[in-house]
Amino acid sequence: MTFDFSPAERDAAIGTSFVAILIGVVMMVSSQSAAFTTHGAMFFAFGVLAFFGFAKDYNKPQAQPYSRDVYYDTPIKLGILLSIAWAIFGFFIGDWVAWLLAYPDLTFDAAWSSFGRIRPAHTTAVIFGFGGNALMATSFHVVQRTCRTSLPGRYGPIFILLGYNLFCLLAVTGYFLGVTQSKEYAEPEWYADILLTVVWVGYFFVFLNTLARREEKHIYVANWYYIAFIVVVALLHIVNNLAVPVSFGDTKSYSAFSGVQDAMTQWWYGHNAVAFFLTAGFLGMMYYYLPKAAGRPIFSYRMSIISFWGITFMYMWAGSHHLHYTALPHWVQTLGMTFSIVLLVPSWASAGNALLTLNGAWDKVRDNATLRFMMVAAVFYGLSTFEGSFLAIRPVNSLSHYTDWTIGHVHSGALGWVAFITFGAIYSVVPQLWKRERMYSPALVEVHFWLALAGTVIYVFAMWNSGIIQGLMWRTYSENGTLTYSFIESLEAMHPYYIARAVGGLLFLMGGLVCAYNVWKTISSSKIVGRVSTSPDGVLEGAA
Amino acid sequence: MTHDFFVMLSKSWGLFYLIFLFGIAVAYALWPANKEKFDRAAKSIFHDQDEK
Numbered sequence: 216m217t218f219d220f221s222p223a224e225r226d227a228a229i230g231t232s233f234v235a236i237l238i239g240v241v242m243m244v245s246s247q248s249a250a251f252t253t254h255g256a257m258f259f260a261f262g263v264l265a266f267f268g269f270a271k272d273y274n275k276p277q278a279q280p281y282s283r284d285v286y287y288d289t290p291i292k293l294g295i296l297l298s299i300a301w302a303i304f305g306f307f308i309g310d311w312v313a314w315l316l317a318y319p320d321l322t323f324d325a326a327w328s329s330f331g332r333i334r335p336a337h338t339t340a341v342i343f344g345f346g347g348n349a350l351m352a353t354s355f356h357v358v359q360r361t362c363r364t365s366l367p368g369r370y371g372p373i374f375i376l377l378g379y380n381l382f383c384l385l386a387v388t389g390y391f392l393g394v395t396q397s398k399e400y401a402e403p404e405w406y407a408d409i410l411l412t413v414v415w416v417g418y419f420f421v422f423l424n425t426l427a428r429r430e431e432k433h434i435y436v437a438n439w440y441y442i443a444f445i446v447v448v449a450l451l452h453i454v455n456n457l458a459v460p461v462s463f464g465d466t467k468s469y470s471a472f473s474g475v476q477d478a479m480t481q482w483w484y485g486h487n488a489v490a491f492f493l494t495a496g497f498l499g500m501m502y503y504y505l506p507k508a509a510g511r512p513i514f515s516y517r518m519s520i521i522s523f524w525g526i527t528f529m530y531m532w533a534g535s536h537h538l539h540y541t542a543l544p545h546w547v548q549t550l551g552m553t554f555s556i557v558l559l560v561p562s563w564a565s566a567g568n569a570l571l572t573l574n575g576a577w578d579k580v581r582d583n584a585t586l587r588f589m590m591v592a593a594v595f596y597g598l599s600t601f602e603g604s605f606l607a608i609r610p611v612n613s614l615s616h617y618t619d620w621t622i623g624h625v626h627s628g629a630l631g632w633v634a635f636i637t638f639g640a641i642y643s644v645v646p647q648l649w650k651r652e653r654m655y656s657p658a659l660v661e662v663h664f665w666l667a668l669a670g671t672v673i674y675v676f677a678m679w680n681s682g683i684i685q686g687l688m689w690r691t692y693s694e695n696g697t698l699t700y701s702f703i704e705s706l707e708a709m710h711p712y713y714i715a716r717a718v719g720g721l722l723f724l725m726g727g728l729v730c731a732y733n734v735w736k737t738i739s740s741s742k743i744v745g746r747v748s749t750s751p752d753g754v755l756e757g758a759a
Numbered sequence: 760m761t762h763d764f765f766v767m768l769s770k771s772w773g774l775f776y777l778i779f780l781f782g783i784a785v786a787y788a789l790w791p792a793n794k795e796k797f798d799r800a801a802k803s804i805f806h807d808q809d810e811k
């Protein structure tokens with residue numbers, strides 16, 4: 216993997232490495248807390264490593280000068296590999312959290328490994344590390360292929376990926392050190408947030424710039440979803456993280472909002488993070504890789520447009536369903552509930568569109584595990600959005616809120632939808648990028664598929680059972696009007712389900728390891744296919 | 760800027776603005792002249808070879 220920068224880009228790369236080093240030094244010098252010093256040191260080390268990485272090739276001639284006609288695939292490769300690495304880490308931590316909930320001694324008496332710290336490490340690693348890197352990588356792939364033009368430059372996308380991963384590292388190490396602003400999915404503190412803002416604005420410009428250079432008049436629908444993801448995440452991130460640091464030498468900051476406004480801002484953010492990070496971007500993935508792998512155009516292009524606008528407009532209003540029965544005004548809760556129910560229509564339109572595309576290609580779904588990953592993703596997308604709309608109904612939420620039912624819903628979306636579509640995309644894109652005829656072992660793709668499916672089904676069913684039992688135990692009254700069960704009794708009832716969930720998670724993690732091995736073997740095998748593009752099932756599509 | 764004002768706003772203009780936008784999106788998607796463009800777009804992903 217070479218960056219192959221132009222001379223000007225090499226200078227820019229070296230320059231930004233120095234900026235990172237400088238930021239690190241300033242942070243360390245001004246620091247008033249150990250955690251802040253550590254993060255300063257991380258900036259510093261990252262800058263030094265980047266410097267050596269970029270300086271190595273400084274005097275090499277450029278192998279392939281920039282041209283709009285040459286796709287730039289290095290950031291895609293880098294993003295896919297980083298995504299897989301974060302997946303393994305994130306699944307591992309997730310399964311640790313799962314075992315910890317069954318056996319509370321598994322913190323090993325250390326502060327850094329307590330539930331409150333490793334839980335956000337799990338969510339950040341899987342959502343931002345695994346999901347975010349996969350989204351960036353595939354967006355760069357899809358936008359170049361569908362617009363038939365190269366990314367606007369080479370350093371931009373590399374800077375974005377590296378900066379983004381530094382953000383993820385600061386976030387996760389921060390939790391272990393006890394740094395958090397306590398907003399779910401937005402835990403990192405102000406300095407990491409500033410870094411992400413810079414990176415994200417860069418991402419926005421690179422993406423728009425690529426679209427502006429397109430040679431295809433119409434912008435393929437997958438790109439619309441990616442744009443929605445990029446634009447809305449920028450908006451959410453900036454607004455929800457408005458805060459004032461207590462000092463420029465300290466990690467701690469205070470939010471610009473307070474009380475119920477803070478809660479509403481947070482869940483406007485939180486829900487739209489689900490909608491635009493975990494949904495819109497992955498729909499973009501689905502609208503490209505699924506029809507491509509099936510060899511059939513999307514069933515209804517028109518429906519994909521209508522569901523796009525439906526999703527973009529309605530999700531924005533649904534966030535208040537996270538705050539049912541709180542101090543939030545009743546009508547705002549009702550508003551969120553109403554929009555959540557209507558949201559089912561465009562959601563099912565997308566899921567249906569994907570499944571109808573496969574109608575006529577079921578033989579391929581049967582034979583090709585890559586496509587099967589994507590089919591299962593569409594099914595779980597349909598299931599989890601149905602469940603979501605149901606959970607958003609206030610009386611239903613009174614049963615489900617605070618219980619494992621929410622966790623079941625989350626993972627039916629996160630494992631069944633997000634992870635499955637991502638693995639489908641990874642298996643599609645890896646042979647193509649590294650110019651191999653197919654994955655090293657289709658049999659291992661098959662093994663991964665069944666491990667992942669078994670893991671997901673076990674996880675989700677365990678949580679449904681446990682959540683509903685929990686919810687019912689907490690609202691069962693005796694004849695005298697007192698609670699029948701103590702909290703600890705409900706906890707004991709959860710124990711078997713927690714073990715089941717942890718076993719399911721272990722299967723899912725093993726699937727991830729199988730994927731990593733298969734990708735590694737594919738890349739390191741020497742069989743290279745020249746000047747042809749391959750479809751994921753290994754059938755040559757023919758030379759250009 | 761009272762609570763009632765916002766309720767009024769969202770129940771009237773908020774509603775119409777969403778219906779209006781939805782109307783535009785549907786009209787764009789179903790406009791007969793766009794059909795050919797969409798059909799071409801749907802198939803376009805099959806001609807993007809690695810080497811242009």
Ligand code: HEM
Nearest residue numbers: 306309310312313338341342622625629633634720723724
């Ligand atoms: C090996 C696979 C996984 C395992 C074993 C696992 C396990 C867990 C556990 C034990 C929790 C804490 C539940 C609680 O506090 O009661 C959790 C939370 C969470 N996980 Fe996972 N997870 C896995 C994969 C994923 C993936 C792939 C994603 C996202 C793409 C994800 C997203 C989340 C989210 C968003 C939460 C927070 C849920 C909430 O606050 O309601 N997980 N996970």
Ligand code: HEM
Nearest residue numbers: 489493536537555558599600603604606607616625628629
């Ligand atoms: C129509 C679509 C959807 C609707 C209406 C919806 C609705 C809901 C509701 C009502 C909750 C429970 C809130 C609570 O009681 O605190 C929830 C939680 C959650 N949902 Fe969904 N959902 C949808 C789709 C999805 C999808 C596709 C995912 C993807 C991965 C997802 C991820 C989550 C997460 C992560 C949470 C937990 C938030 C937390 O930390 O408390 N949802 N959703």
